[in-house]
Amino acid sequence: MSVRTRSVQGATYRFDGLVDLLAKATPKRSGDELAGCAASSAAERVAAQWALADEPLMTFLNEEVVPYETDEVTRLIMDQHDADAFAPVASLTVGGLRDWLLEVATRPDASRILRALAPGLTPEMAAAVSKLMSVQDLICVSRAIEVTSAFRTTLGLSGTLATRLQPNHPTDDLAGVSAAILDGLLMGSGDAVVGINPATDSPQAAADLLKLIDDIRQQLAIPIQSCVLTHVTTTIGLIEAGAPVDLPFQSIAGTQKANAGFGVTLDILREADEAARSLHRGTVGDQVMYFETGQGAALSAEGHYGVGGRPVDEQTLEARAYGVARAFDPLLLNTVVGFIGPEYLHDGKQIIRAGLEDNFCGKLLGVPMGVDVCYTNHAEADDDDMDALLTLLGAAGTNYVICVPGTDDIMLGYQSLSFHNALAVRRTLGLRPAPEFEAWLLGMEMADAAGHVLPRDPLGSPLSRLVLGGAA
Incomplete structure (x- = not known):
């Protein structure tokens, strides 16, 4: 040394x-x-x-x-x-x-x-x-740096900004989830993924949510992919049971011990990747894995020690998590940059810097990088900080961001971006949705030729009747 x-x-x-x-x-x-x-x-x-x-x-x-x-x-x-x-x-x-x-x-x-x-x-x-x-x-x-990936939509193309539509519900109520999906679709969200954090660990609840999204997708011929963010081993079981799984999900970190805290090994991740690819559900690509990371994950799992027993800084460990993701050629990876809390990123300044570091390191390493622009309610941050980070990330060419109804995720209890935020930064910076999703919006007369989403009566549209009717 x-x-x-x-x-x-x-x-x-x-x-x-x-x-x-x-x-x-x-x-x-x-x-x-x-x-x-x-x-x-x-x-x-x-x-x-x-x-x-x-x-x-x-x-x-x-x-x-x-x-x-x-x-x-x-x-x-x-x-x-x-x-x-x-x-x-x-x-x-x-x-x-x-x-x-x-x-x-x-x-x-x-x-x-x-x-x-x-x-x-x-x-x-x-x-x-x-x-x-x-x-x-x-x-x-x-x-x-342009890092593209594809399943039913092509993500990461220059001049685009995709979104994850996150319709979480505190009881996994299908009608409530459907209403949030409708809210997002009407505002041009969901081209990266419709991804739900389930409120329980129940495989049956996850299967019901997957079927709901898949029914909406097929009924409306929407080029989207779905994911229920349950543990990867649960998803492997759902694939074996015949559930309509598009993307296995897993939180990962930059050391073996931290990943053990998440209950995963590299071999388990390989099993999930192979199982999902074997279904051949993609249309424009076959990248299937969805990973989430966040600075501080290894520290929170006591898995942050390096050579000589010295603690490794959280940003270096975060980049190592991207090394894990890179090995699986994923469709999606995003850092939940302010989600773990102020113990790890204290305020808006630290969150903004970390989000830009994460986006840079991920793209430099060849990973299709997205960011959950977010903070917890006890951090020294606010929506102005998130607006600033979103705009900077749009300029930096991040592949996608996460959006929830009204910025407030009532199930996870943290603040993210709204569908309106994504619309605003797309228009401000001249960014468009993923091309396959934009073509669908045009076909539904929900966007103009420039990719701008058009205003619609949320309850009077045919889309509303189909989505909400299917959940009834």
Whole structure:
């Protein structure tokens, strides 16, 4: 374990190994302070960032953050590293990679170059360079990378912003869920997925919800995919029972121990992926997995320790979760950026920075990245912060965001985006829905040729009678 030192303002700071250096170089974060790995001052943070900028990228292939011998996530990351893809940047430092990314982002073929690089970058490299980047840097590079995925809609195309329609209900009442689905569809939401967090762990309740969405989809010929966000093992059972499963879902994290806290291993995820692909339910693609992550997940599971028993910073562990997702070529991945709480991201400033870091790291690693722009009611954040983050993410080319009726998820008890928020940012930034979904909106006379959703009487439309009638 090599020691790095830097002197700032007459004081010399020592960083004991790569784990310590990455943690101290991270912008201020309440979760790192909770874990005891954060910089003790702004001066120490600057010293760490200076030292990190001079760190060769090759270091990340020779010095582990989480031990290879005891962690299957590390083994996955290192065993799948593509040396040929890494070659164009192999001689660079972390600071050199930042400069290279910003220069490449100005080229007309930036997306092709950066997508080719993705298999050569480890998550730790992506996390490291993000710590040296300003908010504007994160946006400029993220916007240059197009990461597409497809099932019944094509997501991630340049100039588009998709949405997950989240019609949660505190009792999984089918009429209540249907009303929320109708609300979202009438405002052009749902092209990423109609995804429900079930209120119970009941496989039968999950099956009933899946059938409800699938009936609506088929009745109205809507190009959407559905997901009930139950545990992946429950979804495997639902597939075996013949339920209309489109996408298996699972929360994942950046270490083996944290994933064990979610009750999953890489082998279980492979089983789910293979089971869902075997159904061949996609029409324009066959990517089936849906993953959620969030900075602080590993810390909350006591799975945040790395080499030498040192705590690893939450943003590096978050990027490692994207390394897990990348191995499964998913349709969707989103960070629930403010959902875990102020213990991990204290206020609006930290949430905004984290959301842009997550979007950057995910896209740089080749993952189809989305963000749940959200906060809990006890965080030092409000809707103005979320409006700012949404607009910045729209500029940064995030694949999709999550929307709920009126911003308030009454089942999960947190604040997200509304369907109106997505409409506003699409119009403001000239973004459109996924092309297959936009064609459906046009065919239903619910949008104009520019992709703008048209106002409709929610109770008088044929769509309302079909959706609500089916749930009656």
